Amino acid sequence: MNTRALPRNARVEPGQGEHEGARAKWSERSWWPWAKRGLTLGFFAVVVVLLWRYAEHVDWDDVWSSVVDTPRPALMTAIALAAASHLLYSCFDLLGRRYTGHNLRTRTVMMINFISYAFNLTIGSLVGGVGFRYRLYSQAGLGKGVITRIVSMSMLTNWLGYKLLAGLLFIFHPLALPPAWHMGNHGLQWAGFALVAISGAYIVACVRMGDHKWDVKGHEIYLPPWRMAVLQMGISCINWSLMAGIVYVLLQQKVAYTDVLTVLLVGAIAGVVAHVPAGLGVFEFVFVALLSHQVPESRLLAALLGYRAIYYILPTLIAAAMYVAFEFKAKRNASRSPGLEAAN
Numbered sequence: 001m002n003t004r005a006l007p008r009n010a011r012v013e014p015g016q017g018e019h020e021g022a023r024a025k026w027s028e029r030s031w032w033p034w035a036k037r038g039l040t041l042g043f044f045a046v047v048v049v050l051l052w053r054y055a056e057h058v059d060w061d062d063v064w065s066s067v068v069d070t071p072r073p074a075l076m077t078a079i080a081l082a083a084a085s086h087l088l089y090s091c092f093d094l095l096g097r098r099y100t101g102h103n104l105r106t107r108t109v110m111m112i113n114f115i116s117y118a119f120n121l122t123i124g125s126l127v128g129g130v131g132f133r134y135r136l137y138s139q140a141g142l143g144k145g146v147i148t149r150i151v152s153m154s155m156l157t158n159w160l161g162y163k164l165l166a167g168l169l170f171i172f173h174p175l176a177l178p179p180a181w182h183m184g185n186h187g188l189q190w191a192g193f194a195l196v197a198i199s200g201a202y203i204v205a206c207v208r209m210g211d212h213k214w215d216v217k218g219h220e221i222y223l224p225p226w227r228m229a230v231l232q233m234g235i236s237c238i239n240w241s242l243m244a245g246i247v248y249v250l251l252q253q254k255v256a257y258t259d260v261l262t263v264l265l266v267g268a269i270a271g272v273v274a275h276v277p278a279g280l281g282v283f284e285f286v287f288v289a290l291l292s293h294q295v296p297e298s299r300l301l302a303a304l305l306g307y308r309a310i311y312y313i314l315p316t317l318i319a320a321a322m323y324v325a326f327e328f329k330a331k332r333n334a335s336r337s338p339g340l341e342a343a344n
Contacts, residue, residue: 070250070306078246082311085242088235090114092157093133095232096150099224104140111322112136113154118319121312129155132323139330149221160199160229161236166265167195175262175290203229240265246311247287250303254295263290 070078093113097104112133120128130151137147169175170192206229213222224232244261251260267286284304288297 069302071252074249074252075306075310078249078306078310081242081245081249082315085239085246085311086114086117086315088239088242089117089158091235092154093150095157095224095228096153098228099153100146100149102142102146102150104137104142108140111326112140114315115319115323115326118315119323122316125155136323136326139326153224157232157236158239159236160202160233161238161240162265162268163195164199164233165237165240165261167192167197167199169258169262169265171196173258173262175259199233203233243311247303247307250306251295251299254299255291259291259294263287266290 090110090113093109094106097109115136116129116132118128119132122128133151133154134144134147137150138144142150170188174188174192203226206223206226210223210225215221223229241261244257244264247264248255248257248260263286267283270286271282284301287300287304291300
């Protein structure tokens with residue numbers, strides 16, 4: 001026993017340390033499992049409520065009609081593009097694995113990424129993109145600091161490609177606004193130059209300060225190598241392009257692809273600003289407002305409903321089944337190794 005750690009007049013009864021240690025362990029074990037169960041139930045409750053709110057705002061008859069009325073070749077192409085986009089986005093967290101150096105398997109990382117992205121599309125980024133990642137990665141054994149860096153890297157990747165792609169479109173192919181608007185495109189072009197400049201500044205910063213580290217509230221942050229930064233922008237640009245390709249195909253090529261891509265990018269940021277889960281209503285309003293002078297409103301809405309069914313609803317159903325399987329597997333592993341769980 002290290003007597004220097006005790007007060008001079010302290011009196012230690014035989015077995016007192018062991019009893020206090022046992023009491024502390026008992027106290028911790030008595031409340032922590034209940035707290036975990038409460039947090040789990042609360043998380044499920046939030047997810048169910050948000051999904052219910054999303055579902056009650058969807059006109060399911062119109063969704064089904066738009067899907068059924070779509071020509072089969074266009075429908076199959078749209079599904080293939082949606083699958084390619086979700087598969088590509090599921091690789092975003094692999095960049096986070098390279099950035100943080102954790103050793104989770106590729107399949108596990110991609111599955112967590114897919115589940116979080118699918119729920120992010122339907123119920124919002126706070127619960128979907130962030131909440132699901134923290135829960136699933138924690139169950140996989142990663143610490144909060146590592147998860148925070150993974151989430152940050154994924155979000156950064158997504159919006160880096162957005163800025164570059166939107167900037168180039170605004171500069172070189174500004175959208176022809178409806179005649180009734182009586183507005184020019186000079187404002188969009190200036191915004192495009194600013195977005196491209198931000199993207200270029202990020203690459204330059206990665207080249208010059210890629211080895212510099214910052215300590216922010218105990219978390220070590222550093223810029224990725226410039227090659228990873230270029231890869232971030234590349235795969236994000238491809239993903240946004242695939243998403244626009246789905247709408248373009250469902251519109252049966254009635255609108256120029258670049259116009260569809262531009263409006264999709266504008267609709268995405270409008271949905272974020274409006275804080276509406278899945279951009280319900282906002283996304284459709286942007287498309288109708290900017291493209292109804294080229295395509296009848298009924299055709300636009302039918303294509304957008306098909307887009308929601310293929311890119312939002314179907315992946316969410318798949319992700320829900322995968323999430324239940326992930327939770328079941330985690331519970332089974334925890335029951336087989338209770339000593340390990342207690343240690344963590």
